[in-house]
Every structure is written in structure tokens, then in C-alpha cells.
Amino acid sequence: MQNLDELINCRSEQGRKTVEPCSIIIFGASGDLTSRKLVPALYQLFREGQMPAAFRVVGFARREKTDASWRVELRQALDQFSRTKPVEEPAWQAFAANLSYCQGDLTDAAAYQRLAQMLGSFSGGALQRNLLCYLATLPSQFGAIVEQLHQAGLLHKDSPDGWQRVVVEKPFGHDLDSARRLNQELIRFAHERQVFRIDHYLGKETVQNIMMFRFSNAIFERLWNREAIDHVQITVSEQLGVGQRGGYYEEAGALRDMVQNHLLQVMSLVAMEPPVTLEAESIRDEKVKLLKSIRPLRPEDAGKQVVRGQYRSGTIAGAPAPAYRQEPKVNPDSTVETYAALKLFVDNWRWSSVPFYLRTGKRLPLSTSEVRVQFRPTPSVLFAAQCNGGLAPNALTLRLQPNEGISLRFNGKVPGLSLGARPVRMHFGYDAEFGAYTPEAYERLLLDAVAGDATLFIRHDEVETAWGIADSIRHVWEGKPLSDGEFYAAGTWGPVAADELLAQSGHAWRNPQPIK
Numbered sequence: 001m002q003n004l005d006e007l008i009n010c011r012s013e014q015g016r017k018t019v020e021p022c023s024i025i026i027f028g029a030s031g032d033l034t035s036r037k038l039v040p041a042l043y044q045l046f047r048e049g050q051m052p053a054a055f056r057v058v059g060f061a062r063r064e065k066t067d068a069s070w071r072v073e074l075r076q077a078l079d080q081f082s083r084t085k086p087v088e089e090p091a092w093q094a095f096a097a098n099l100s101y102c103q104g105d106l107t108d109a110a111a112y113q114r115l116a117q118m119l120g121s122f123s124g125g126a127l128q129r130n131l132l133c134y135l136a137t138l139p140s141q142f143g144a145i146v147e148q149l150h151q152a153g154l155l156h157k158d159s160p161d162g163w164q165r166v167v168v169e170k171p172f173g174h175d176l177d178s179a180r181r182l183n184q185e186l187i188r189f190a191h192e193r194q195v196f197r198i199d200h201y202l203g204k205e206t207v208q209n210i211m212m213f214r215f216s217n218a219i220f221e222r223l224w225n226r227e228a229i230d231h232v233q234i235t236v237s238e239q240l241g242v243g244q245r246g247g248y249y250e251e252a253g254a255l256r257d258m259v260q261n262h263l264l265q266v267m268s269l270v271a272m273e274p275p276v277t278l279e280a281e282s283i284r285d286e287k288v289k290l291l292k293s294i295r296p297l298r299p300e301d302a303g304k305q306v307v308r309g310q311y312r313s314g315t316i317a318g319a320p321a322p323a324y325r326q327e328p329k330v331n332p333d334s335t336v337e338t339y340a341a342l343k344l345f346v347d348n349w350r351w352s353s354v355p356f357y358l359r360t361g362k363r364l365p366l367s368t369s370e371v372r373v374q375f376r377p378t379p380s381v382l383f384a385a386q387c388n389g390g391l392a393p394n395a396l397t398l399r400l401q402p403n404e405g406i407s408l409r410f411n412g413k414v415p416g417l418s419l420g421a422r423p424v425r426m427h428f429g430y431d432a433e434f435g436a437y438t439p440e441a442y443e444r445l446l447l448d449a450v451a452g453d454a455t456l457f458i459r460h461d462e463v464e465t466a467w468g469i470a471d472s473i474r475h476v477w478e479g480k481p482l483s484d485g486e487f488y489a490a491g492t493w494g495p496v497a498a499d500e501l502l503a504q505s506g507h508a509w510r511n512p513q514p515i516k
């Protein structure tokens with residue numbers, strides 16, 4: 001008989017990915033993403049013995065650097081960004097021996113020839129043929145990069161031997177038309193199955209657990225529908241403001257930055273039908289079906305279903321915070337939303353008339369992501385009738401981050417002679433159950449891209465359908481100045497109109513609580 005620890009270990013061994021030797025080329029390697037996320041993630045995978053037996057990582061960027069100076073830079077960044085500290089020097093040295101730098105302009109054909117020569121100099125054919133091209137660049141550069149890669153013989157649609165994959169970062173377009181154009185550019189030189197679009201929320205353990213939780217627990221699975229569920233709230237709140245990203249954020253706003261991707265992805269996992277198999281295509285088919293079932297927003301309903309907001313100055317955790325309009329690179333009259341709340345309906349058999357409330361914002365009181373599923377109340381007789389204001393409905397909260405875990409709220413009798421009831425909770429915490437091991441999203445995503453598993457990446461039709469939804473909301477806001485009621489003080493839970501959005505249906509936001 002195996003004990004629980006053995007079972008957990010045995011499962012994680014079984015889940016080990018098969019990875020072939022390959023070269024990972026990071027385009028835009030001087031950027032933040034490489035030193036904060038990508039290289040720390042690759043280092044962790046290496047430490048844990050999950051990287052292929054042979055691999056190389058090539059940084060491609062315009063700045064003049066040598067292999068040695070790039071390694072020094074990355075080593076310094078690792079001190080700050082590594083998930084495990086201190087950095088283990090022998091592991092780093094062994095890892096760093098696989099890092100090379102190729103200087104070049106993204107549009108210069110000669111630079112790609114130098115890259116091809118560099119790859120050709122790596123011993124072992126697989127390092128020359130199996131290529132993971134990570135485009136950590138502006139989306140406007142994707143088309144030119146894949147074209148140049150193709151011209152240099154480094155990207156083929158049907159490679160006679162070896163494989164080539166292209167990983168792209170968000171923002172994947174800024175509306176439906178631009179997303180379509182980007183997709184067209186990419187599939188000129190690569191099949192859709194070679195394109196891996198990242199949404200880092202899908203790399204989070206707790207987000208992956210949504211599907212596992214739903215489809216492996218009979219007690220919840222049979223309640224997961226309109227018969228039992230009253231409404232669903234998805235909250236992704238952040239304490240941080242836009243910081244140094246004002247330039248980008250002025251073009252994006254909360255709708256493009258968070259709703260179109262992370263929130264709709266989480267919603268599709270919460271609401272989709274069970275996939276036929278665990279194959280990437282089956283899961284992605286179900287997510288697309290769900291997104292397509294979201295009721296299109298009619299302009300006349302928009303006022304009742306979407307709310308935007310922008311932070312004014314305020315106080316967060318006792319410290320003063322400036323207004324969005326005072327942030328660097330932000331237009332002092334900007335109408336860009338730093339907060340968005342939506343009420344969506346899914347017009348399918350399972351969810352008919354169940355509201356899904358989604359909200360996200362910067363400069364809110366806490367940084368948390370959670371999904372709250374609120375169940376229908378019991379009939380108002382017996383105990384409910386005895387409690388002033390009725391009994392609290394049952395609720396299940398999936399805490400995606402931080403304090404990762406799940407809580408179930410139900411009613412219990414208050415000890416004593418009266419028949420008073422009050423809500424009590426059952427908690428599951430990842431830390432307590434599995435220890436503090438929580439891999440960074442990029443570790444999982446990079447490993448999957450190397451292994452060729454596309455399950456946690458977004459297919460072109462998912463991106464496009466999600467843009468269709470975001471566009472319909474944007475059209476409502478575009479060109480309209482912000483009214484007074486659309487501002488909120490930094491450190492509060494958003495504009496008052498967001499409370500009214502729920503109050504219309506007798507609902508109220510459940511604001512995440514600080515960890516005690």
C-alpha cells in the first residue's frame with residue numbers, strides 16, 4: 001500500500017515530459033522578460049534535471065555583448081529573480097556553459113546568417129535542427145522575424161528532420177483585425193501546430209488545477225451548472241500601478257492587458273464542457289466553444305454590463321500612491337481604463353442565465369486572483385426563516401494566488417440553545433498539503449514548448465474569439481470621456497458603478513481578504 005507522499009511522487013515522475021535535445025533562441029534577449037522570467041525558469045528546469053540531455057540557449061538582440069558579458073548580466077539578474085535562493089554556483093556554471101549571444105538587428109538578413117552559422121557550430125545535429133524560437137519582441141516584429149528565419153533556413157513548415165517551433169508573447173494584436181493579421185503572418189512560414197502563444201496564467205499550477213478539480217470530483221461536478229450555481233465572480237486585483245509601463249499601458253488598458261487574455265482564459269476553464277480527451281486540441285476545442293457561447297454584448301446593454309474605472313491618487317498599505325494620470329509616460333488627460341468589470345452570460349445549456357462577473361484593476365487594496373462560485377440558496381423555510389436576512393449561500397473559492405488553495409463556505413449551527421446558524425469554512429492550502437513547491441508559470445510553459453505540448457498555449461481561434469468579445473466592449477468606451485463616477489481612489493475596490501453592476505441582480509462583490 002503506497003502512502004500519500006509516495007503516490008504524489010510517483011504521479012510527478014509519471015508526468016515527466018519527454019524532451020529532445022534542442023536550441024532555444026530568444027529574440028529580444030536584452031529585454032526584461034529574458035532576465036526576469038525566461039532565463040531563471042530555464043535555470044530551474046536545468047537544476048531539476050528537466051532540460052534535455054543537450055541544449056543551447058542563444059540570446060539574439062541588437063546590443064553589443066559577448067557570450068561572457070551576457071552570462072555575467074544574467075547571473076546578476078538571477079540573484080534577484082531566481083525562485084530558489086541562493087543560486088547554486090555549480091549548477092549555474094554548468095547551465096551557463098550552454099548560453100551564447102548572437103548580436104544582430106531583427107530585420108537584418110546577415111544577422112540571421114550569423115545565427116545559422118552559430119547553430120551550425122553546435123555539435124550534435126539535434127541542436128542544429130530542433131529549434132525553439134522565442135519571440136520576446138514587439139508583435140509588430142513577429143512577421144519580419146519568422147520571414148527572416150525562413151529565409152535563413154531555420155524555420156520550415158514541414159521540416160524533413162527535426163522540429164521548429166515559434167513561441168510568441170502577448171499582446172497578441174490589439175483588436176480582432178490586428179490579431180488576424182498577426183496570425184496570417186505567422187502561418188505563412190509555420191503551421192498553426194508550430195505556433196505556441198503564451199498566456200502566462202495558464203502556466204500557473206492553480207489555474208491548471210481548475211480543470212482537474214472540476215472533472216475529478218464527483219461532488220462538485222454534478223453541481224457545476226445553472227441548477228445549483230447562482231453566479232460566478234472572477235477577480236484579478238493588483239496593488240501595483242502601471243509603474244514604468246505607462247507607454248505600453250496607454251495603448252492597452254485593463255481590457256486588452258488582462259481581460260482579453262487572462263480573465264477570459266480563467267473563465268473558459270471554469271465554464272467549459274469536459275473535453276473528449278486530454279489532448280491539446282480537445283481541450284482547446286472546448287475553450288473556444290465556451291468563448292463562442294458568451295452572449296455578444298449589444299450596444300444598448302453595454303451600460304448595464306460593463307464598467308470601467310481609472311485610479312486617482314490614494315493610499316495603499318499606508319503609502320501614498322499617485323494617480324494614473326501622473327504616472328510616467330501617461331497622458332495627463334488619459335481616458336485609458338485601469339479597471340474593468342463585466343457581467344457576462346454564457347448562452348448554452350449548462351449556464352443559461354447564470355451571470356459571470358469578471359473584474360480586474362490596478363491599485364486595488366490587495367494583489368489577489370480568485371474565482372468564487374456562489375451556489376443557490378436553500379428554500380427560505382426552516383433555518384433560513386429563523387435567521388434575520390436569511391442564511392448565507394454556500395460558496396466555493398478557488399484562490400489562484402497568493403495563499404493558493406480552495407475554501408468551501410457552508411452554514412453551521414452556533415453552539416448553544418438557540419437555532420442560530422453562521423457561515424463556517426473548510427480550507428485546502430497548497431503549502432500545507434504539497435509543501436512550498438510552486439513552479440513559476442514560465443518553467444511549465446517553457447518545458448511544454450520544448451516538449452511540443454500545446455495544451456497550455458492559446459490557439460489562433462481562441463485569441464480571435466476573445467478579441468471579438470473585448471472589441472465589443474471597447475467600442476462602448478471609445479471616444480467617451482471618463483465621468484466622475486468612473487474614477488476610484490488608489491487603495492479602494494474600484495468605482496462605485498462596479499458595485500451597482502452586481503446590485504442590479506441582488507449580488508455583491510466578495511472582496512478578497514488579506515492573509516492572516
Ligand code: BG6
Nearest residue numbers: 170200201238257258262369401
Ligand atoms: C501581465 C500584465 O500579463 O499580467 C500585467 O501585462 C499584469 O499588467 C500581470 O501585472 C499580472 O500577472 P501576475 O502573474 O502577477 O498575476
